[in-house]
Amino acid sequence: MSALTDDPAISGARVGAFEHVGLLYDGAEDYLAGVLPFVYDALAAGRPVLVAVPHANLGPLRTVLAAVPGVHYVDMTLAGRNPGRILPGVLLAFADAHPGRRVTVIGESVWPGRSRPEHSACVLHEAMVNMVFAGRDALIVCPYDVRLGAPALTGAQRTHPVMMREGSRLPNPRYDDPLTMIDELNLPLTPAPAHAAAITYHDDACLAEVRRFTAEQAAAIGLRPDRVQELVLAVNELATNTMEHTSAGGRLSMWSEQRMLVCQVDDHGHMADPLVGRVRPAGARGHGLMVVNQLCDLVRVHSRRGRTMIRLHMLI
Known part of the structure; x- marks a missing residue:
């Protein structure tokens, strides 16, 4: 059985329902090996595909897919500089532009160099994705570089019902209810400094x-x-x-x-x-x-x- 099957026992989601997959990768070859099958499967099924990833990964993907029509591209380094823009301006905008059709999105919101506050904002974003896309006909695959470290990878595990590594795609027992995550991340900010x-x-x-x-x-x-x-x-x-x-x-x-x-x-x-x-x-x-x-x-x-x-x- 293919690692990318829509079998509910593998994906952890109903066929035709929303799927949110956290894809762990280690290096450029592992990245392409993990991402490209999702793109090819979607295109073969006639589904709209959005690749919204940071600039460093966007270039190699565009090179490999240069001869493949039907893929939309977004530089997440720009569009997702503020994680609060991604849901309305990237994900929902693409889904709403294709009503009545199942969409596939490769959406990478976290990359090396993000600050700790940005990481927290990305975790919040991913939890909100689970709320907003519940009931929508969409597959969103979120790549995570294993070099990001424990805090970012823990956030990925807690916000993705399905995790994938080296072709193995399994239901994720560490997934948390999105409302629980949102409430947990609703922390008081430190006071403004005295010199402000x-x-x-x-x-x-x-x-x-x-x-x-x-x-x-x-x-x-x-x-x-x-x-x-x-x-x-x-x-x-x-x-x-x-x-x-x-x-x-x-x-x-x-x-x-x-x-x-x-x-x-x-x-x-x-x-x-x-x-x-x-x-x-x-x-x-x-x-x-x-x-x-x-x-x-x-x-x-x-x-x-x-x-x-x-x-x-x-x-x-």
């Missing part, structure tokens, strides 16, 4: 001052002018949300660390839906955090009843 510049805001009349403060601090820290404008827009979205959903105002803090501008908004609201900013809302409202994810290089959120902390990171 800060401003409080209380009503809509303060928003212009918040925007001015953001622009001045970002420019002083060294953010490029075009990125200053992006940050101003992102902060304005968050401050506006504070005004719409709380009555006590909020606090904005800004500082720099490790080639990053960091901007944190604290208020007394509560984001009860963990998928806010990851799926497109049905109506005209609720797009704010999705806009923020598109503009920033990393977005980290902690929200419990009576307190929300949102931290934005921008590469300097």
Whole structure:
């Protein structure tokens, strides 16, 4: 029986249902040997295929598949720089572009060089994939370099119902319920450092001052002018949300660390839906955090009843 069979006893999923496979690989040859059969099987079945992987792996795959039509490519180093962009902007965008058809996605969100906060954001992303794609007709295969180390590989095991290594594809006993994972990762952020510049805001009349403060601090820290404008827009979205959903105002803090501008908004609201900013809302409202994810290089959120902390990171 093929290692890539759709037999439920092997895949751990119902035929025609959502499958989320964590693929462990060691080196370039192992990578191609693991990924290519999924691509070829999907193309043989007439299914849309998306290869969304970091630049270092995208090149070799495009070379091997150069003569094979029907494959869509995304450089995850760019599209997935902020893991919060991947679900709405890459995975759901591709699935929604092919309604009524089973899609196959090679989606690699973690690569060597990702920071620890980015790794945590990627684990959160993978857990959310299990929620959002439940019931959808899709196969998403997520390659993980074994050199990433224990924290990243543990995250892979806890968010993929099926794991694969060297052609062996088996149900994963270490898989955790996505809501459990999301709640576990909803940790308070460390307080802003004492040297951070800060401003409080209380009503809509303060928003212009918040925007001015953001622009001045970002420019002083060294953010490029075009990125200053992006940050101003992102902060304005968050401050506006504070005004719409709380009555006590909020606090904005800004500082720099490790080639990053960091901007944190604290208020007394509560984001009860963990998928806010990851799926497109049905109506005209609720797009704010999705806009923020598109503009920033990393977005980290902690929200419990009576307190929300949102931290934005921008590469300097």
